[in-house]
Amino acid sequence: MTLTSVLLSIQSLLTEIPIIHEPGYANIDPTNVTSISYNNYVTYYTYKLAITKIVENRFIPVGSKDIFSNFKQSIIENFKENFEDLNNNLLSIKEIHGVYLYHYRAYAGTEAELDFNKLYVEFNKLKKYLK
16 A cells, blocks of 8 residues: 555545544434534644644654654645635634534543634634744
C-alpha cells in the first residue's frame, strides 16, 4: 500500500457526517440530533486540537516526543493558506450556536462542554502566525 492510497483511504472517512463511521451509526439520518451533536463535537475538537494546539506547538501526545516539530514549517504554511476559510467557517458555526454550551455523551461516554465563542477567540489569537 502506498502513502497515496493510505491518504485517500483516510480522506474517504472525512465526510460531513462523521458519525456514520462509528459502529452502529452507518445508516443514521444526518438531521438526527445525535448526528448533529456528534458533528459539532468533531468540528470543535478538530479546531481545538488538530489546528490550534498543533499550530501553537502545544500538542504532544502522552508518552511521546514532539513529532510535529519535523513538520512545523509545512503546518504553518498550510495554516496561512487556509486561515481565511477556516476562520470564516468557525465564525459561521459561532454565529449559529452562539453560547450554545451543551453536554454531549460523546464517544466512550465522555461529557463535553463546547463553547464556540471561546474557541473563536482562541483561534483568532493564531493570527500572529500569519506574519
